Amino acid sequence: MADFIQLLIAGLATGGIYALAAVGFTLLWQTSQTINFAQGEFVMLPAFFVLIGMSFFGMPFWLACVAALILSMITLGFMFKKLLVDPMLNHGTLPLVIATIGLAILMKEGVREFYGADAWPFPPLAEATNVTVLGAALSLQSLIILGITIGAVVALQLFLSGTRTGRQMQATALNPSVARILGIPVERMILYTFLINAALVMLAALLITPIYLAKFSNGELLGLYAFIAAIIGGFNQMRGAIVGGLVLGVIDNFTAVYISTQYRLVVPLVFLIIIILFRPQGLLGRVEERTV
Amino acid sequence: MATDDILTLEDVVGGYGKQTILNGLSFGVRRGAITTVIGPNGAGKSTAFKAVFGILAVKAGRILFDGQEITNRPPRQLIADGICYVPQGRNIFSELSVAHNLELGAAAAPPDFPLKQRMEAAMDRFPVLRKKAGQQASTLSGGEQKMLEIARGLMLDPKLMLIDEPSIGLSPILVGELFDLLRDMRSRGITVLMIEQNAKRALENSDYGVVLELGRTRIQDRAEKILADPRIAQLFLGGGLEPAPA
Numbered sequence: 001m002a003d004f005i006q007l008l009i010a011g012l013a014t015g016g017i018y019a020l021a022a023v024g025f026t027l028l029w030q031t032s033q034t035i036n037f038a039q040g041e042f043v044m045l046p047a048f049f050v051l052i053g054m055s056f057f058g059m060p061f062w063l064a065c066v067a068a069l070i071l072s073m074i075t076l077g078f079m080f081k082k083l084l085v086d087p088m089l090n091h092g093t094l095p096l097v098i099a100t101i102g103l104a105i106l107m108k109e110g111v112r113e114f115y116g117a118d119a120w121p122f123p124p125l126a127e128a129t130n131v132t133v134l135g136a137a138l139s140l141q142s143l144i145i146l147g148i149t150i151g152a153v154v155a156l157q158l159f160l161s162g163t164r165t166g167r168q169m170q171a172t173a174l175n176p177s178v179a180r181i182l183g184i185p186v187e188r189m190i191l192y193t194f195l196i197n198a199a200l201v202m203l204a205a206l207l208i209t210p211i212y213l214a215k216f217s218n219g220e221l222l223g224l225y226a227f228i229a230a231i232i233g234g235f236n237q238m239r240g241a242i243v244g245g246l247v248l249g250v251i252d253n254f255t256a257v258y259i260s261t262q263y264r265l266v267v268p269l270v271f272l273i274i275i276i277l278f279r280p281q282g283l284l285g286r287v288e289e290r291t292v
Numbered sequence: 293m294a295t296d297d298i299l300t301l302e303d304v305v306g307g308y309g310k311q312t313i314l315n316g317l318s319f320g321v322r323r324g325a326i327t328t329v330i331g332p333n334g335a336g337k338s339t340a341f342k343a344v345f346g347i348l349a350v351k352a353g354r355i356l357f358d359g360q361e362i363t364n365r366p367p368r369q370l371i372a373d374g375i376c377y378v379p380q381g382r383n384i385f386s387e388l389s390v391a392h393n394l395e396l397g398a399a400a401a402p403p404d405f406p407l408k409q410r411m412e413a414a415m416d417r418f419p420v421l422r423k424k425a426g427q428q429a430s431t432l433s434g435g436e437q438k439m440l441e442i443a444r445g446l447m448l449d450p451k452l453m454l455i456d457e458p459s460i461g462l463s464p465i466l467v468g469e470l471f472d473l474l475r476d477m478r479s480r481g482i483t484v485l486m487i488e489q490n491a492k493r494a495l496e497n498s499d500y501g502v503v504l505e506l507g508r509t510r511i512q513d514r515a516e517k518i519l520a521d522p523r524i525a526q527l528f529l530g531g532g533l534e535p536a537p538a
Contacts, residue, residue, distance in 0.1 A: 174385045
């Protein structure tokens with residue numbers, strides 16, 4: 001039982017990180033039909049922003065994080081939208097998808113050129129100590145990750161449903177043409193979702209990089225997991241992405257321990273296929289009704 | 293065009309892609325009156341509304357509102373000018389609450405807008421919206437959803453409401469209530485420009501009528517004259533109008 005709880009918490013913690021990336025992923029899809037296949041690289045890059053701040057500019061860790069957040073919002077939020085999404089979206093969803101795949105390669109190879117192919121250590125948010133709860137030795141790091149993730153998701157939810165701007169963003173996601181008719185500044189709302197996505201990937205980077213170390217290729221798996229999590233949960237629902245991420249994290253951890261680490265990547269994919277076959281709208285998704 | 297027209301279309305040309313729907317459309321909308329636009333399918337009625345509301349690009353001609361040119365102005369600015377648009381079909385955010393749907397009617401309002409008071413006033417006027425304020429908008433009946441859309445459109449005190457096929461899918465009793473509401477709006481000084489498939493009933497509740505065919509105005513007159521015009525029946529039975537006598 002103690003093992004089980006330990007694994008569950010660890011799974012939920014990794015799952016929470018996937019969920020952050022997946023939530024950003026679905027937000028972009030909902031407001032602007034952007035399927036961002038560079039989402040994994042979007043999580044990889046801010047870790048290097050932090051490292052650059054610390055090693056090149058001698059910033060303390062917290063300051064490097066703040067600088068990296070601002071830089072993420074400028075590059076992965078604002079510039080991503082203005083320089084890649086806006087020009088490509090006119091040509092349709094598929095060209096945009098291909099463009100994001102290209103961007104993913106560019107970011108990955110760019111980091112390798114600039115920073116090398118090594119895995120760089122990254123400051124952890126907590127000491128590697130354990131907390132004993134109900135006889136289970138839980139890693140403090142996992143608990144902190146879980147706490148921060150829950151906090152971020154709750155804050156985002158409060159913003160989206162508790163503020164007028166948040167509700168205008170929701171309206172934009174639910175029906176952009178009606179939103180425009182009501183005079184909602186649709187373009188600005190879409191830009192906000194890109195900025196929120198940039199903040200979410202920055203947060204995900206802070207949480208996951210101490211575990212996986214900072215490496216140019218980190219985005220490959222993360223991007224795949226964010227995508228799978230979004231589909232499992234339901235592509236058009238934020239809470240779907242959260243559930244999808246958590247489920248994926250738990251499956252991931254249980255597979256590694258109870259089946260084999262070799263099957264770690266297989267099981268989520270099998271799970272994905274099962275979902276697509278039997279519940280294509282995802283666990284929490286709604287069937288899309290599109291009218292002209 | 294009469295000088296007391298609140299909205300004037302002058303030789304408006306527009307369409308989708310290379311297809312032109314509006315072929316030099318001109319008509320005027322009398323201030324403080326209810327005007328109904330009728331015409332066969334494909335005549336360009338909805339397209340004309342979209343052109344006025346800045347959703348569809350006007351390629352030639354101009355549109356005047358309150359004496360000002362508004363051709364190709366974006367919706368957000370037109371709302372500030374005093375126009376609101378209630379399109380055809382269901383246009384509520386079904387997953388948001390009734391109150392939040394109503395609130396979004398003030399999305400283009402200036403920062404000092406008394407939102408709370410206006411929401412209260414709207415719910416006083418439409419008691420069903422107060423009763424169901426906290427519910428998801430999807431739980432409203434079809435008629436209630438249309439009321440919500442109209443209430444939302446009235447949030448910023450428009451001078452002109454463009455309303456497209458409001459009676460679609462409503463029971464005859466609700467259609468009666470809807471026309472009562474539009475007349476009530478007129479008595480408060482709001483100009484109504486409406487498209488209706490149910491031409492007879494709409495014209496009976498209107499002051500003026502505009503008959504469109506192939507993206508042009510064929511007849512513009514007082515509603516009762518259009519109702520009495522034998523050419524109207526012919527137009528709706530197909531075959532189009534005879535060439536107008538010179």
